[in-house]
Every structure is written in structure tokens, then in C-alpha cells.
Amino acid sequence: MPRTEAQNQRLKAERRRALLEAARRVFARKGLAASKMTDLAAAAGISYGLVYHYFPDKESVFAALVEESVQQGIQLVAEARQHSGSPWEQLQWLCTRVLDGVQREPSFPLILVQAHASESVPGPVGQALERYSSQFFQQLVTLIEAGQEEGRVVRTPAAELAWMWLATIQGLALMRILPHMNHVPYPKTNTLLRLFAP
Amino acid sequence: MPRTEAQNQRLKAERRRALLEAARRVFARKGLAASKMTDLAAAAGISYGLVYHYFPDKESVFAALVEESVQQGIQLVAEARQHSGSPWEQLQWLCTRVLDGVQREPSFPLILVQAHASESVPGPVGQALERYSSQFFQQLVTLIEAGQEEGRVVRTPAAELAWMWLATIQGLALMRILPHMNHVPYPKTNTLLRLFAP
DNA sequence: GTCTATAGGTGGATAGAC
DNA sequence: GTCTATCCACCTATAGAC
Numbered sequence: 376m377p378r379t380e381a382q383n384q385r386l387k388a389e390r391r392r393a394l395l396e397a398a399r400r401v402f403a404r405k406g407l408a409a410s411k412m413t414d415l416a417a418a419a420g421i422s423y424g425l426v427y428h429y430f431p432d433k434e435s436v437f438a439a440l441v442e443e444s445v446q447q448g449i450q451l452v453a454e455a456r457q458h459s460g461s462p463w464e465q466l467q468w469l470c471t472r473v474l475d476g477v478q479r480e481p482s483f484p485l486i487l488v489q490a491h492a493s494e495s496v497p498g499p500v501g502q503a504l505e506r507y508s509s510q511f512f513q514q515l516v517t518l519i520e521a522g523q524e525e526g527r528v529v530r531t532p533a534a535e536l537a538w539m540w541l542a543t544i545q546g547l548a549l550m551r552i553l554p555h556m557n558h559v560p561y562p563k564t565n566t567l568l569r570l571f572a573p
Numbered sequence: 574m575p576r577t578e579a580q581n582q583r584l585k586a587e588r589r590r591a592l593l594e595a596a597r598r599v600f601a602r603k604g605l606a607a608s609k610m611t612d613l614a615a616a617a618g619i620s621y622g623l624v625y626h627y628f629p630d631k632e633s634v635f636a637a638l639v640e641e642s643v644q645q646g647i648q649l650v651a652e653a654r655q656h657s658g659s660p661w662e663q664l665q666w667l668c669t670r671v672l673d674g675v676q677r678e679p680s681f682p683l684i685l686v687q688a689h690a691s692e693s694v695p696g697p698v699g700q701a702l703e704r705y706s707s708q709f710f711q712q713l714v715t716l717i718e719a720g721q722e723e724g725r726v727v728r729t730p731a732a733e734l735a736w737m738w739l740a741t742i743q744g745l746a747l748m749r750i751l752p753h754m755n756h757v758p759y760p761k762t763n764t765l766l767r768l769f770a771p
Numbered sequence: 772g773t774c775t776a777t778a779g780g781t782g783g784a785t786a787g788a789c
Numbered sequence: 790g791t792c793t794a795t796c797c798a799c800c801t802a803t804a805g806a807c
Contacts, residue, residue, distance in 0.1 A: 387772095404692045409606035411800065422774050427802070485690075491747055492690055494602045508754055529767070535758045539765070542744030543737065549689055549747070550740055556706055560733045567737070569727070569768060585790095610783065620792050625784070 391429045394419045395443070398436050403482035404552055406489045407437050437490075438500040444486045445507040451476075452514040462521035463528065466571060469518070471564045477548050478561055484548035491545075512537055522571065529573040539570055589627045592617045593641070596634050601683035602750055605635050605691045635688075636698040642684045643705040649674075650712040660719035661726065664769060667716070669762045675746050676759055682746035689743075710735055720769065727771040737768055 397418035401410050412433055416423045430436045455469040477484055490504055515537040522528035529536075547562065595616035599608050610631055614621045628634045653667040675682055688702055713735040720726030727734070745760065 390772095406604055406606060406690055406692075408604060409691060412802085413800080424775075424803085425773055428772070432802075488747060489690060491751060492604055492687060493607060494604075494750065505753055508751065512754070512757075531761075531764055531767075532758055535760055535764055538748070538757050539741065539745075539760050542748055543741045544744070545747055546740030546742070546744030547737075549686060549743055550736070552692065553689060553706065555703055556710070559710075559736050560730055562733055562737050563729075566729055566733055566768075569729075569770075570764075572767075588790095609781090622785085622793075623791055626790070629784095631783070 387429075394421070394426065394429055395436070395439060399440050399443075399482045399486060402437055402440060402489060403485035407434075407493045434500070437486075438498075438503070440486050441490050441500050442503045444483045445503050445511075447483055448487070448507060448511050449514065452511060452518065456514065456518055461527070462518060462525050465518060466522055466528070467564065467568060470567045473544055474547075474562060474564060474567060477544065477551065481548045481551040484545060485552070488545050488549050512541070515540065519571065527573065528571045536571060540567075543567065543570070585627075592619070592624065592627055593634070593637060597638050597641075597680045597684060600635055600638060600687060601680035604687045605632075632696075632698070635684075636696075636701070638684050639688050639698050640701045642681045643701050643709075645681055646685075646705060646709050647712065650709060650716065654712065654716055659725070660716060660723050663716060664720055664726070665762065665766060668765045671742055672745075672760060672762060672765060675742065675749065679746045679749040682743060683750065686743050686747050710739070713738065717769065725771065726769045734769060738765075741765065741768070 394415070397420075398410075398415045401414050401418050405414070410433075412426055413423060415433075415436065416426050419426075426436070430439070451472065452469065455465045455472070458465050458468055460468075487504070487507070490500065512534075516533045519528055519533040519536050523530060523533065550556075592613070595618075596608075596613045599612050599616050603612070608631075610624055611621060613631075613634065614624050617624075624634070628637070649670060650667065653663045653670070656663050656666055658666075685702070685705070688698065710732075714731045717726055717731040717734050721728060721731065748754075
């Protein structure tokens with residue numbers, strides 16, 4: 376008796392996962408339109424046609440990646456808010472974690488940058504992005520407001536601060552793919568936190 | 574006697590200018606790869622083939638726009654440094670001016686965002702980008718260091734501050750093309766300046 | 772499941788009429 | 790100078806062999 380159905384499912388899921396990981400790097404660097412199916416296949420080490428066994432088309436691959444990055448982002452803020460300690464310490468934790476994540480694997484936020492820059496990622500992807508933009512943003516605002524209650528965060532409108540913070544993170548991820556200027560010192564947590572300091 | 578040669582040159586330059594302006598908006602929103610020559614022609618109100626009378630190919634149009642944005646950026650910092658007043662006031666002026674520029678016409682910085690995101694814009698465009706990244710960056714660093722001498726700017730390494738500032742501006746330009754979230758209050762000069770405050 | 776080969780479509784660049 | 794028509798390369802998606 377060969378593999379069970381469950382095992383097959385697991386294998387397929389793993390392969391799909393590996394493909395996504397490869398595709399994420401490609402999309403992050405070149406964007407949706409400039410990334411060819413050939414590139415995705417080559418990056419994943421599989422043949423051109425096989426990609427279509429895991430996803431119906433190119434946009435679906437991209438959509439899955441956007442969904443993934445969105446989830447990751449939302450989860451990160453949620454995690455920060457569950458942390459013990461004051462709101463300020465939660466902000467601190469979040470900044471450290473995000474800066475570290477961007478430095479080590481910028482492709483996650485870069486997928487979102489590309490999705491934004493690609494104007495009109497249609498259908499389900501657009502919906503995921505919208506959920507992200509609103510849910511993630513709202514969570515962040517709440518955290519900042521808590522810090523303001525506490526007196527550790529400047530009284531600038533929380534939405535404005537959250538907006539700036541998001542822009543900075545995306546900008547940092549974007550500039551991370553520049554070949555030159557690698558000698559520039561990567562920002563420390565405290566530099567990012569300076570945005571909130573009273 | 575018809576138009577003189579000089580007049581013809583002027584006319585051609587003007588048309589070229591109008592085409593560039595239309596193309597800038599298209600490229601800024603969709604990126605290099607996703608923008609079709611049809612889009613450029615339509616945006617400029619001319620026929621498909623006529624674009625090729627002004628530029629040899631699509632990349633050349635994009636290259637000209639990158640060059641333009643680069644010049645604009647460099648000039649802006651130079652202008653700030655020639656201003657009367659303390660380095661801190663010059664930084665203040667720069668932030669106000671840039672924030673205003675991004676809000677009114679984000680397509681200038683967005684061209685640079687797209688150039689970065691498009692990975693390897695080859696040949697002359699890459700060179701222009703490199704000039705930008707280094708020259709603009711260096712000017713900014715110098716300005717920040719002057720502010721530090723003066724004691725108005727935090728002692729964080731100037732390169733790190735300049736890097737953060739650049740990332741923030743590009744991120745703001747990027748998020749400016751999001752359709753939703755237009756109700757978010759646009760950042761004020763002081764919020765951006767907070768990055769430098771001691 | 773995985774591959775290669777192919778059909779169909781899209782878009783960049785050019786030729787040539789006006 | 791400006792346009793339309795055409796060529797050709799490339800890319801997506803599918804069919805079908807193994």
C-alpha cells in the first residue's frame with residue numbers, strides 16, 4: 376500500500392510552500408509584471424509547466440504571497456500587544472522585531488510594497504491588501520494611543536504617527552534591495568522609536 | 574517663410590516635455606514593466622507610433638524621467654543649504670518643501686521608488702540612480718552634520734538619520750497611491766522633523 | 772506528478788502612407 | 790510630423806507524453 380491520502384496532501388503542501396518561498400524573492404525584487412513564470416520556476420528549481428499544478432496562474436501566486444505577508448504583519452502587531460509590559464515596551468518590542476525582520480528577510484514587506492506599487496492588484500489580492508491596510512493600521516493606532524495614555528508617546532494624532540511608521544518600514548524594505556550603499560549603517564531600534572518619543 | 578529652425582526645436586522640446594509629464598504619471602502608478610507604450614501614448618493624447626519620434630524606446634522614456642527626478646532631488650537639497658538661517662532651519666525648510674511636494678505631485682519621488690523596485694534598471698538609468706543615491710545622500714548627511722555641530726540635531730550617526738529620512742519620504746510617496754485610507758491625516762513638518770530632534 | 776512542446780495572445784518596435 | 794498597419798519576439802497557459 377502506497378502513501379495515504381493525508382501524506383500526499385502534506386507533500387503537496389510542502390512543495391507548494393517551497394514554491395511560494397522562491398516566488399516571494401523573485402516578486403519582491405522585480406515586481407508582479409516583470410516577473411516571468413520562467414523566473415519563478417527557475418527559482419524553485421522546477422519546470423515551467425509544473426507551476427500550474429500548484430497555482431492556476433501567475434496572479435494567484437502573487438495573491439497567495441500578499442495574503443501571507445498580510446497575515447504575518449497582523450500577527451506581529453497582535454503578538455506585540457499580548458506582550459507583558461507597558462505599551463511603550465510593546466512598541467519597543469515591535470520596532471526591534473520588525474527592523475530585524477526587514478534586515479534579514481525584506482521580501483515579506485517588499486511583497487506589500489510591490490502590491491501597492493503595482494496599482495490595482497485585482498480581486499482577492501486587493502481585498503487582502505485592504506484588510507491589511509485597515510486592520511494592521513488600526514491595531515497600530517490602538518497601541519500608540521495606549522502609549523499616549525501612559526504619557527510615553529508624543530501627543531501627535533496617533534493615526535499620523537502610525538502612517539509615518541508604516542511608511543518608514545516600507546521605505547526601509549525598499550531601499551534594502553539597492554546594490555550600492557550597503558555600507559550605510561542599518562537603523563537601530565532607538566532611531567525608529569524616536570518617532571514616538573515625547 | 575515658415576518656422577525657423579529654432580522655433581521647430583522649441584516646439585519639439587515642448588511636445589517632448591508634455592509627453593514626459595504624461596508618462597511620469599503612468600510609470601509612477603504602474604511601474605516600468607506594467608506600463609505599455611499604448612498607455613503612454615493615450616496619457617499624452619498622441620498616437621502609439623509617435624512616441625518613437627521622441628524616444629527610441631520605452632526604457633529611454635523611463636530613463637529620462639529618472640534623470641529628471643534625480644536632478645530635482647539634488648537641486649532641492651542644494652537649495653536648502655543655500656538658504657539663510659541655521660542648519661536646523663534649513664532642515665525645517667527642506668522637510669516642509671518635500672512633504673508638500675510629495676502631497677501635491679507624488680509622481681516625482683515615485684519614479685525613483687519604481688526605479689528601485691524594478692531591480693536593475695540598466696545602463697544610463699542605473700548610473701543616474703547611483704549618482705542620486707550617493708550625491709543626494711551625501712548632501713543630506715552634510716546638512717545633518719551641520720545641525721549636529723549646532724547642537725539642534727541628535728547625535729545619532731548622520732548617515733543613519735539620512736537613511737531613515739529617505740526611507741520615510743519614499744514610503745510616504747508610495748502610500749500616497751493607495752486608494753483607501755485617504756482620510757489619514759497627512760504628516761506635518763514637525764512629525765518628520767521629530768526624527769532629528771535631540 | 773513532472774516534464775516538453777505548442778497554441779494563442781500581447782506588446783514592442785518599424786515601415787510606410789499621408 | 791503624425792498616424793495606421795504590420796512584423797516579430799516573447800510570454801502565458803494548455804495539451805499531452807512519460
